[in-house]
Amino acid sequence: MSSHPLTVEPFRVAVADQELDRLARRLADTRWPDRETGSDQGPRLEQIRALCEHWATDYDWRRCEREINDLGSFRTVLDGVGVHFLHVRSSEPTALPLLLCHGWPGSILEFRHLIGALTDPVAHGGRAEDAFHVVVPSMPGFGFSDKPTATGWGVPRIADAWIELMVRLGYDAWGAQGGDWGSAVVEALSRKVPERLLGMHVNLPMVFPTAQEISEASPDEKRMLAKAQNYQTLLNGYFKEQSTRPQTIGYSLADSPSGLAAWIYTLFQDVTDSDGHPESVIDRDEILDDIMMYWLPNAGTSSARLYWETQREPSTPSGPNPVPAGFSVFPGEALQASRRWIERRYTNVLHYRQLDRGGHFAALEQPSVLTEEIRTTFRPLR
Template sequence: MSDVSPRLEPFTLQTGPAALEDLRARLRATRWPDIPEDAGWSLGADTAYLRELVAYWADGFDWPAQEAALAGLPHFRARLGGLGIHFVHARAVAPTGPVLPLVLSHGWPDSFWRYSKVIPLLTDPGAHGADPSDAFDVVVPDMPGYGYSDCPTGPPLDSIAVAGLWAELMGVLGYARFGAAGGDIGSQVSRYLALDHPDRVVAVHRTDAGWPALAGDPADLTPEERAWFEDTAAWGASEGAYGAMHRTRPQTAAVGLTDSPAGLAAWIVEKLRAWSDCDGDIERSFTKDEILTNVTLYWLTGTIGSSMRMYHANSVIPPAQLARRLEVPSGFSLFRSDIVRPPRAWLERTTNVVRVTEPARGGHFAPFEEPELYAEELREFFRPYRAEATG
């Protein structure tokens, strides 16, 4: 529990003109690397695309308009575990049945931004062509060191510790029982929230199962699981350099990424493209305004370094914690273009699986890429558990 009694306070998103003037000056002064002929995205971020994006960021992107749109959500801060935690708390609109509280946990490289499109679909389904009885009270916190939440001044918090903060937050908000959902690091947080508070979490929905960690004998794996382990290792060798840096030397990368907005954009945009369902064209999944809203949140809050440090914290979670089996009813939506998609045999080995679907569209950022589809996945999965949370 917190060392200070939590107090909820409304939070206003507001950026002063000096911060934007500094950002634009840095963008215009970017020192660009050379571009190998025909390199494109094959060596990492495509410098030609980034030059186009940065030019728009400096002279076309309207951050005040994007900030005002995000400010339309109900924002709050609370003191939890000695840290100021920012969260969105949007209550159900005109529900016709039991309202299920739902805490959504984001991943990297994002923040509450990941769920900004889907929140209205979950709180007011009747206004979006769905059944009003499927309404949720939605809570979307920024993890410590992300977005508008405080950065830990000491060791970074791992997913287990963050899950404990979310349990406290939901209690402060008056929710004795609730659902949990997430993806990327948020998948881990949701899992530990259910593992450590099974009496409060009625069900868990995830879009991935995280990086595989085997506690038993590899000989017991099915052929599908062995192939998945091999594919995951191959993906890590070719695509996982960012993760190795985050786990081992996050402060080295943080210096340049905190100082250069173009560098920050390169670090984030390359992942938005690689992990989304865009067939190589990032703007099939995200507009320039959407990309830059996410990147600008990182820039203005100065949280790229602190967000990366959570990888280091998670890398030393004890094996016994990784091996715990989750018995709370769990569902998975494995979107078509997500990374390291696990076979059902692995999910059932580690989790009490009650539902697995494979949506035909969407990638790692499914709540933002395909908000209507993601919202429907949550409505269908959590429908049987509403009475448990509200009865």
């Protein structure tokens, strides 16, 4: 790692052959549970068996490893923790720095199909004036970033680390984009350094309707509320477990590749716009790439602790948010917000759109759509 804590150094991902061989053996030796007795009990046995068989026999991690290294892979120390990140600079002289923030069970690879279009828009059918310099950090406890060894690494501290990272890279002001926990980090950035954050875009608005808003809901808002209620009632078991007992589930996530795959695949199944068949909207190898970002560095437990940390953090600042903001609401997203709700909380809404396709993993499901949503949001800020 870096010889000096302020150093930014290239980082080459190079997993030992023995680790990949060991994974294949563990997958081959999986003890499978009985078949499900109901359609709503989680991923079907045949789905996870097929995923793990492909993982053990045909999946190529070296392809993914090359992609990470070719993009621009780096490490630095932030607040005492080593952080892995991608940094891809545009050749366009007017490019705007943009911080891309992932969530759980996502990773830096969520943005793989956005990076080229954002940094080199002309080569991807866009305009030169829409170019960005892109920074994609892996949160502490995730991917190839280090794991915190003490409590306290929740959303506010992650936001502080990303502020330090952007300044260290030479960016005095920048934009930020995120979904899932990335949305929460972007929101924290907008509260901590509104003078540095040129603008923000999220595809999971941090908007939680009040009792009055619920009672006054329009038909479309009632649809959003019903979708959120369905998520809270049927789909968020992982959230409750990781918020209360991350170490308990962590033993299984660390020891069983099939268990980790099923735990993560459940989210791809439940909150993609795929009618329960995530491979129809995200390439199966890309789902496995994401799972590998948890298996290889043994990050299942350390990433789950973010939920526990957040339950113990003080409430965030309230009041109108002044940072220019854009919002994209995808139909498969479990938590949605209307323009009316958003405009009561953000004083400068640059963009709001409800899309007709896509879900929680918008950057993987609909990368070209999300790219254009980001471009549209930031155009008035250049």
